[in-house]
Amino acid sequence: MSRFHPLNVASVRAETRDAVVVTFEVPPEHRAAYRYEAGQHLTLRADIGGEEVRRSYSICSAAQEQTLRVAIKRVDDGLFSSWAFEQLKPGIVLDVMEPAGHFNVPLAPQRARHHVAFAAGSGITPILSLIKTTLLAEPLSRFTLVYGNRASSSVIFKDELADLKDRYLSRFNVVFILSREQQDIDLFNGRIDAGKCEALLRSWVNPADIDIAYICGPQLMMEQVRDSLIANGVAKADIKLELFGTAMNGAARRDRRPAIKGSAGCQITVIHDGLSRQFTAAKNGPSLLDAALASGIELPYACKGGVCGTCRCKRLDGEVELDNQFALEDYELARGFILSCQSFPVSDAVTLDFDQET
Incomplete structure (x- = not known):
């Protein structure tokens, strides 16, 4: 059931200059309703200037934690994100819809798989939940993350990813692709696009070794990575896609001629x-x-x-x-x-x- 409940904001923590992590307090009577799986999201509702505004943000906590936490990245001219940066503080009550979404696969402790994710910008949010949940739930599995950003200062969850790398030395590998900051290895410079994905699949990630692939970011990046993976032998059914949060609020609608049968x-x-x-x-x-x-x-x-x-x-x-x-x-x-x-x-x-x- 997709219902809204008023939840207290427990904490608001600055993650980068333009991203904050918001944690909600779930009262005992609603804990069952807010049990979530990795890769799910929350829809937040607020009255801003007399207008009801809704935005969806991915949960960034492991499913094993059951701590309701999302990251909000400030967007230029973003009505909700700007309001959140200015108004959200501990103790504020916000309407939060119960968790939704299917950006995940069933996990089993006996499975030994290679999970690979491609993320850009705030697309890391659901991916972080997937990484943490998978490494805990499937102790025989590995996870590789390819994460694109402008510069190291804009990397969301940089410290948390480093901690995961230290904790799972042989099971978690992360590659940072930076478009505006030069790195020693040329492969890691630029943007995640079709050419970059092809280069990574040739020299860094063996496509034949990929069991599950997750992609989260801008639409063009997702489509190019998906097509590259399929062209290199990864089955379409093993590729999961999710557009990141800012795209949720401005997807263009194509011109249409409505099909009509019978009465009007x-x-x-x-x-x-x-x-x-x-x-x-x-x-x-x-x-x-x-x-x-x-x-x-x-x-x-x-x-x-x-x-x-x-x-x-x-x-x-x-x-x-x-x-x-x-x-x-x-x-x-x-x-x-x-x-x-x-x-x-x-x-x-x-x-x-x-x-x-x-």
Whole structure:
């Protein structure tokens, strides 16, 4: 169930000049609701200047810790991140949605795998959770991180990554790629793009040795790394992608010609939190999510750009057209899952279930 609860901010710690780590205090009565897995995120909600603003941030703690902690990077002209830097202090109460997301794979202590991650900038946040969780949960597995930044001063979690390297000398390897600071090894200079990924796969990471690959960063970087991995023999099913937080709030929507069958209106049935509700939406109008919100039905959402996956639901019947989507795996699409923020009605009736996980 994706609900908001008011949580106290327990601490706010400066991580870099433009990033802070925020830890929330979870009262005993909500601890079960806030149990999270590695790679999941939280949606935060605040009233800023009379406007409700939501943003999603990845949890950066290991699943074994069960400490609700996120990193917020200040973005130029970022409404929520600027407010957070100025207003968030210990004792402040903030609305926090229960954890969501599927940027992970099942872990098992008997497995001996090589997990590899490519991250850029604040894309390290879910990756850090994955690294810590995996090294603890799979003592026979290894983890390699390729992490891109402008300079060493902008590396988020630099000290924590160094501590992990000291603790897991033979099982954790990290490569820093810097675009504006020269390093002794030329391979580690520049940006993580198709050429850099190809060079790394030739001389640093054997693609045949990769069991699971995680990619988190800007869309172009993710696509180029994914394509390089696939071209070098890594199965698409073994590659997990997630756009980093700033992209969640500005994903572009393509021009569309709505597909319409039958009448101009659609009868929508929404199942959420065990309740079934109905409303009518125009087929050439707003998305299913926006139509539900306009009808007074509160549903889970954050970015409205097809990125965060908070509005994920299962289409039980009817036909919809899905626009941009960056959050669903192929197997989820095959099972009927959609993103309501990017889905538009096509048939005369559609039923959506927000309570189904699989």
